[in-house]
Amino acid sequence: MTAPDGQSELEHQFAQWRHYVQRRPELRRSDAEELEDHLRDSVDELIAVGLRADEAFLVAVKRMGGLDDLSREFAREHSERLWKQLVLTGETDSPVADTRPRRDLLAIVICAAGAAASVKAPALFGMNIHEDAAFYGPNVGLFALPWLAAFLAWRRQARPVLIAVLAALFGLGAVAANVYPLAEDSQSVVLTSIHLPIALWFVVGLAYVADDLRSARRRMDFIRFTGEWFIYLSLIGSGGGGLIAFIFGTFKAIGIVPEEFITQWVLPCGGVAAVVVAGWLVEAKQSVIENIAPVLARLFTPLFTVMMLAFLVTLGWTSVGIDVEREALILFDLLLAVVLGLLLYSISARDPLAPSGLFDKLQLALVLSALAIDVLVLLAITGRITEYGTTPNKAAALGENVILLANLAWSAWLVAGFVRRTTPFTALERWQTGYLPVYAAWAWIVALVFPPLFSHL
Structure with a gap:
């Protein structure tokens, strides 16, 4: 029988293996669940004949016949573990792999x-x-x-x-x-x-x-x-x-x-x-190459955070209003999109089981800064629309900023909860992936509805 600490470590290894398998595009969720059941059964059998939990897990992964290639890649990503000696062996060629x-x-x-x-x-x-x-x-x-x-x-x-x-x-x-x-x-x-x-x-x-x-x-x-x-x-x-x-x-x-x-x-x-x-x-x-975008996200997150905080401080110091002409609207929307991208790619590469740390607090500062800028841009757009009337550009920018505001506001709440350790990290991931159809719907609305709505202006 496995000791509590050994069981905890074994579950952590299963979680790492599951997270890796679920990222494979050729495997459906049902396939991953079936493979995990098979792996767990094999581990239980090996523990029953006297192996320690960590040894049983390593040997069971090695025995995953049809998943040898997958196991090798997993071992390469976790090369600090013992499995490198156990998994990086054997032939790699197969007719399917060649074809x-x-x-x-x-x-x-x-x-x-x-x-x-x-x-x-x-x-x-x-x-x-x-x-x-x-x-x-x-x-x-x-x-x-x-x-x-x-x-x-x-x-x-x-x-x-x-x-x-x-x-x-x-x-x-x-x-x-x-x-x-x-x-x-x-x-x-x-x-x-x-x-x-x-x-x-x-x-x-x-x-x-x-x-x-x-x-x-x-x-x-x-x-x-x-x-x-x-x-x-x-x-x-x-x-x-x-x-x-x-x-x-x-x-x-x-x-x-x-x-x-x-x-x-x-x-x-x-x-x-x-x-x-x-x-x-x-x-x-x-x-x-799957880690390039997340690495860039970690590199540029602190830089964009400093830039946006400096912008907000300068804006407050000078009391100058935001220019909402077309070029400025595009620039601010791109800035907010970049912030969202930094958040998304940091999420995509993060271990969901790891506790919050300094980088998560930095992300919270980034999201809050973007949220403040989005509110200021929205106020400027609505003021200009109230004074001069709407145009297709301003209406599109207004809608996009409202959509970004909703995403950033709830993202800030979830990141803050994760930093305080009251919200699981998976809630933030589910929110971002579940919000994707909103962007798609708005893009279709602008392309299909706006031209006749504004008399093809």
């Missing part, structure tokens, strides 16, 4: 080529990417994101009903982008160009969680995926910029200026293909 990457590569080549063809298809009807901004701006998300969603749905083996829902939502996006008669200088063109890709990104998220639609864990996985996708896309963009510079310089040296080729083919086709390829890279290299 899956090749099938994924073929699928992503097809999807990337489809995205490139999509962005060039309007040219067949006389559209020009430089002259028809009113068309290309609202449609930008429709060139690449359906192909990324198709790859993820294929990889998750999504059910036909869900595939039909995905197709319908992208069709709705095409209607929102093209049904309204918007002029190039219309505010609604800008709003749709910003909000429709956000709405469609949540459709990509639906494809990502196709294997377990109701799981909060899978929604948090999508948040991780989003951060790593953005990082990879930025890296691809940096490399692509260097490639374009070489293309331009080398051809110019022989008397050929490839400006039209670059602007009409390389940039649009490469841009939409990169969106798809970045998603594939996150999927293919998840075990290698």
Whole structure:
């Protein structure tokens, strides 16, 4: 029989193993529960024949036949433990492991080529990417994101009903982008160009969680995926910029200026293909890069906290009101979105069983600062609307700040409760993942409802 301390340590090891397994995109919740039952039975059998609890756990993990690869990765992430000697042995090759990457590569080549063809298809009807901004701006998300969603749905083996829902939502996006008669200088063109890709990104998220639609864990996985996708896309963009510079310089040296080729083919086709390829890279290299976004979040959280506190102190000292023109509204909304991202990615990498510490208090200061700035921006927007009337930009900013206010206010309450050790950490995680549909709904409202509501202004 296991001693109380030994039992506590054993449960902690089970919790670590469970947390790791539940992050695997190929495993559903029911699969993880079945594997845990099997692991517990094996541990009980080994304890019954005389092994200590920690020894039984290590041996049982080693015996997880079909999960050898998973166990190896778990051991690498917890290399300070003894299991490195017990698990990092044996053959790693298998027919399934060899076949899956090749099938994924073929699928992503097809999807990337489809995205490139999509962005060039309007040219067949006389559209020009430089002259028809009113068309290309609202449609930008429709060139690449359906192909990324198709790859993820294929990889998750999504059910036909869900595939039909995905197709319908992208069709709705095409209607929102093209049904309204918007002029190039219309505010609604800008709003749709910003909000429709956000709405469609949540459709990509639906494809990502196709294997377990109701799981909060899978929604948090999508948040991780989003951060790593953005990082990879930025890296691809940096490399692509260097490639374009070489293309331009080398051809110019022989008397050929490839400006039209670059602007009409390389940039649009490469841009939409990169969106798809970045998603594939996150999927293919998840075990290698899944901690980049959380590391950046921990690095920038104190910096943003200091910056925002300094802003609030300066604002109070000078008594200068906040400018609520369009550029300022976009800047403040981006700032609040960055704060939310720092919070999300810190949550995504945190051990839910660890007690609160100094970093959690720093996060509380960050959220409270963002909450104060959001309130000040909302007061400035409502004052300007009361005085001069509303516009599509101001209405969209008002709604977004109200949505962020609700999220930040409850997040501050939950983080404060966690710091005081009266609220479990999982409550904060569930709140953030459960709030995602609110952002998606607002993005769809701005793209679909605002243009006719404001007479296509």
